Amino acid sequence: MTRLLRIxxxxxxxxIVVLxxxxxxxxxxxxxPPASVDFSSLSGDDRQEMFDRGEWVAHASDCAxxxxxPAGGSDLAGGLPMETPMGTIYGTNITPSKDHGIGGWSADDLYRAVAWGVAPGGKNLYPAMPYPSYHRITRADSDALWVWLMAQRPVDKPNQPNGLIFPFNVRPGVALWNAFFRPxxxxxxxxxxxxxxxxxxxxVLGHCGECHTPRNLAYALSDDHLxxxxxxGAYAPDLRADALARRGWSQDDLVSFLHRGLSPQGVMTFGMFPVLSHSTSHLPDEDLTAITAYLTAGQTLTGPQTADPVGVLSSEGAALYIGLCAGCHGTDGAGQPHSSVRLDVNTTAMFREPLNLIRVIAEGIPGRDLAHGERMQAMPAFDQMLSDQEMADLVNYLxxxxxxxxxxxxxxxxxSARAKGDTRHQ
Amino acid sequence: MVEKITFSATINGQNVGPMDVPQDLMMVELLQEYLNLTGTRLSCGQGACNACRIIVDDPVKGTYTVAACVTGVTWLNGKTVRTIEGIAGEDGEGAPLPSAIQQAFLEHFSFQCSYCTPGFVNSATVLVEHLQRAPIAADQVEEVVLAALDPHICRCTGYVRYYQAVKEVILNTPGLTHDNPASKERPA
Structure with a gap:
C-alpha cells in the first residue's frame, strides 16, 4: 500500500502541475494591441465615422x-437560447446597461472579449462566442464596434443563466479547452x-466556419475549413468552391442569395434566415461580391444546370411528388415566383445530408418577408401526412x-431526421 | 400525351370511380369538373388562402385537411374524403340540417360573400372532432381556435365572427373542454 502511494x-x-x-x-x-485611436480626443466627425464603421462591423459580425x-425590442439585450451537445447556452446582454450589459467595458475590454474570449474580471467566455473566428479582428474594427455599441440604447435586462450539463457548466474548464484549441x-x-x-x-467577422466547418470531438473547428x-439540427452545407460549382451556383446568384435571401438555388432557411435578417441583407454589394470572390476562389461558376436523374425513379416517389408538391412547385420543378421555390436547380436535394430536405417537408417553412422586398409564401408541413416510408420515397425521388x-x-x-427537428422545437 | 391514373375514392360517403383522370390533376378540378361538387372553392391556386380546404379521414394518420387546389389526385387516390357538401346532416325529411359549426356561422353572421366559408367550415369541423378525442381547458379555446383558423383568409368580415362562432360551439359542446361548467349541459 505504502509502495503504491509512493508511486x-x-x-x-x-x-496537478500539468493541469x-x-x-x-x-x-x-x-x-x-493598443487602441486604434485616442478616444478622449475624437472629433465629432471622427466619432461619427467610427460609429458608421461600427454599425457595419456589428452587421458583418452578426452580433444579433x-x-x-427573442422577446423582441432589442437586437442586443440577450436571452436567445442556443442548443449545443453540451446543453443550452443563452446569448448575453451586450447593450450598454451598466448593471446587466457591457456599459462598464472599455474598448480594451471589448477587444479582449472578442478576440481572446476573456471578459472583464478574467472570466472565460464559452466558445459559443466565436472568438476562435473573431481572433483576427482588427483593433480598428473592434474599437469602431465599441463606439457603436456604447451609443446603443441600454436595456436593463438580466442575463439568463446557462443550462449546460456537467462538466461543461464548470466555467474554468473553458481555460483547458482554450489551451488546446484557442488561436x-x-x-x-x-x-x-x-x-x-x-x-x-x-x-473573421462573418464567422461562417462556426457553422459550416466540421467540428472535432472537442467541438473545436477542424481543419476541413467550410x-x-x-x-x-440542420446541415450547414459545404461552402468550398468546388462544392459550390457542383451545386450550380453562380457569382451573381450567390450575391442575390445573400442580399435578398433567394436565388434559383434556394431560399434562406433554418439558421441562415436570421443571418439574412441581421447580417447579409445589410451589407453593401461590394461586400457580397467580395464574399463571393473569396468563396469561389477565382473560379467562374457556371450557374444552375439540370442534370439527368440518377437511377430509376420510383413510382411511389413520383406519385407523392405529383400529389403533394407539384401543385405549387410544378410537375417539372419550375416553381412560381415569390411563392414556391424552384426544385429543379434547388441545392437542398443536392446536399450529401438529406436532413434539411426531410425537415423542410416535415415541418414546412413559415411565410416570410425575406429582404429588400422579396418574400415567400408559407410551405405547409407534411409531417402528419407522410409515414417514414413515404417520406423516404419522396426524398429519394427529389x-x-x-x-x-x-x-x-x-x-x-x-x-432520425424527424427526431432532430422535434428536439429543435422543444 | 398526359399520363393518366385510375382514380377511386370515398367522397362524402359515396364511392367514386374507378375513373381515368390525368395524373397531374388537382383535386379541386376533379371535384368541380368531374364530380360536379362545386362547393369547394378555387381561389388563390397556391394553397395560401385555404378557401378550398377539404377533409381527409385516414384510419392510420388521423383526420386532417388539405388545400384541394394544390393537392393532386394521386395523393387522394384510394382515400376517404369529405367536402363541404358532406358536412350538413339531414333532418329526417330530406332537408339538409346544418352542422353545429355551420349553424353557428349563420347565427353569428360570420360571412358575407361566403367564398371562403367552405374552408372555414372544414377546418373548424376537424378542430371540433379533434377536441372530442383530446379535450382542452376552457381558457385554451381562443388560442386553439386562432391556431386552427389562422391560415384561412377572409376578405369580407374580418375573422372575428368566424372565431367567435367556433369558440362558442366548442365551449357549449359537452366533452370538448374540461373545467368548463357551461359545457356540462347541452345548449337548448
Missing part, C-alpha cells in the same frame, strides 16, 4: 444572431482585393431526380 503521489503531483499549467495558459489573454432578445489573437492585415476583403468577411457540418444522388435514404434515416 501514485508523484504522478498526482505531476498531474495547472494548462489552465494558466488558457485562462488569460495574451497581449492586446446570438445576442438578440492567439492576431489582427488581420486586410488587403484591398475583393478576395482578401471577402476572406476577412467570411472567416466543408459542411450538421449543427443545431434527390435522384434533381440532386444527383442515389435513392439511398431509408425510413430509419427519416425517423
Amino acid at each position: 501514485l503521489a508523484p504522478l498526482a503531483v505531476i498531474g 495547472g499549467t494548462v489552465y494558466l495558459i488558457g485562462r488569460g489573454s495574451g497581449d492586446i 444572431a446570438c445576442h438578440t432578445d 492567439d489573437a492576431e489582427p488581420a492585415q486586410v488587403g484591398d482585393s475583393p478576395a482578401e476583403q471577402g476572406e476577412y468577411l467570411v472567416n 466543408a459542411g457540418e450538421v449543427i443545431e 434527390r435522384q431526380r434533381w440532386g444527383g444522388h442515389e435513392g439511398d435514404v431509408t425510413p430509419d434515416v427519416v425517423e
Whole structure:
C-alpha cells in the first residue's frame, strides 16, 4: 500500500502541475494591441465615422444572431437560447446597461472579449462566442464596434443563466479547452482585393466556419475549413468552391442569395434566415461580391444546370411528388415566383445530408418577408401526412431526380431526421 | 400525351370511380369538373388562402385537411374524403340540417360573400372532432381556435365572427373542454 502511494503521489503531483499549467495558459489573454485611436480626443466627425464603421462591423459580425432578445425590442439585450451537445447556452446582454450589459467595458475590454474570449474580471467566455473566428479582428474594427455599441440604447435586462450539463457548466474548464484549441489573437492585415476583403468577411467577422466547418470531438473547428457540418439540427452545407460549382451556383446568384435571401438555388432557411435578417441583407454589394470572390476562389461558376436523374425513379416517389408538391412547385420543378421555390436547380436535394430536405417537408417553412422586398409564401408541413416510408420515397425521388444522388435514404434515416427537428422545437 | 391514373375514392360517403383522370390533376378540378361538387372553392391556386380546404379521414394518420387546389389526385387516390357538401346532416325529411359549426356561422353572421366559408367550415369541423378525442381547458379555446383558423383568409368580415362562432360551439359542446361548467349541459 505504502509502495503504491509512493508511486501514485508523484504522478498526482505531476498531474496537478500539468493541469495547472494548462489552465494558466488558457485562462488569460495574451497581449492586446493598443487602441486604434485616442478616444478622449475624437472629433465629432471622427466619432461619427467610427460609429458608421461600427454599425457595419456589428452587421458583418452578426452580433444579433446570438445576442438578440427573442422577446423582441432589442437586437442586443440577450436571452436567445442556443442548443449545443453540451446543453443550452443563452446569448448575453451586450447593450450598454451598466448593471446587466457591457456599459462598464472599455474598448480594451471589448477587444479582449472578442478576440481572446476573456471578459472583464478574467472570466472565460464559452466558445459559443466565436472568438476562435473573431481572433483576427482588427483593433480598428473592434474599437469602431465599441463606439457603436456604447451609443446603443441600454436595456436593463438580466442575463439568463446557462443550462449546460456537467462538466461543461464548470466555467474554468473553458481555460483547458482554450489551451488546446484557442488561436492567439492576431489582427488581420486586410488587403484591398475583393478576395482578401471577402476572406476577412467570411472567416473573421462573418464567422461562417462556426457553422459550416466540421467540428472535432472537442467541438473545436477542424481543419476541413467550410466543408459542411450538421449543427443545431440542420446541415450547414459545404461552402468550398468546388462544392459550390457542383451545386450550380453562380457569382451573381450567390450575391442575390445573400442580399435578398433567394436565388434559383434556394431560399434562406433554418439558421441562415436570421443571418439574412441581421447580417447579409445589410451589407453593401461590394461586400457580397467580395464574399463571393473569396468563396469561389477565382473560379467562374457556371450557374444552375439540370442534370439527368440518377437511377430509376420510383413510382411511389413520383406519385407523392405529383400529389403533394407539384401543385405549387410544378410537375417539372419550375416553381412560381415569390411563392414556391424552384426544385429543379434547388441545392437542398443536392446536399450529401438529406436532413434539411426531410425537415423542410416535415415541418414546412413559415411565410416570410425575406429582404429588400422579396418574400415567400408559407410551405405547409407534411409531417402528419407522410409515414417514414413515404417520406423516404419522396426524398429519394427529389434527390435522384434533381440532386444527383442515389435513392439511398431509408425510413430509419427519416425517423432520425424527424427526431432532430422535434428536439429543435422543444 | 398526359399520363393518366385510375382514380377511386370515398367522397362524402359515396364511392367514386374507378375513373381515368390525368395524373397531374388537382383535386379541386376533379371535384368541380368531374364530380360536379362545386362547393369547394378555387381561389388563390397556391394553397395560401385555404378557401378550398377539404377533409381527409385516414384510419392510420388521423383526420386532417388539405388545400384541394394544390393537392393532386394521386395523393387522394384510394382515400376517404369529405367536402363541404358532406358536412350538413339531414333532418329526417330530406332537408339538409346544418352542422353545429355551420349553424353557428349563420347565427353569428360570420360571412358575407361566403367564398371562403367552405374552408372555414372544414377546418373548424376537424378542430371540433379533434377536441372530442383530446379535450382542452376552457381558457385554451381562443388560442386553439386562432391556431386552427389562422391560415384561412377572409376578405369580407374580418375573422372575428368566424372565431367567435367556433369558440362558442366548442365551449357549449359537452366533452370538448374540461373545467368548463357551461359545457356540462347541452345548449337548448
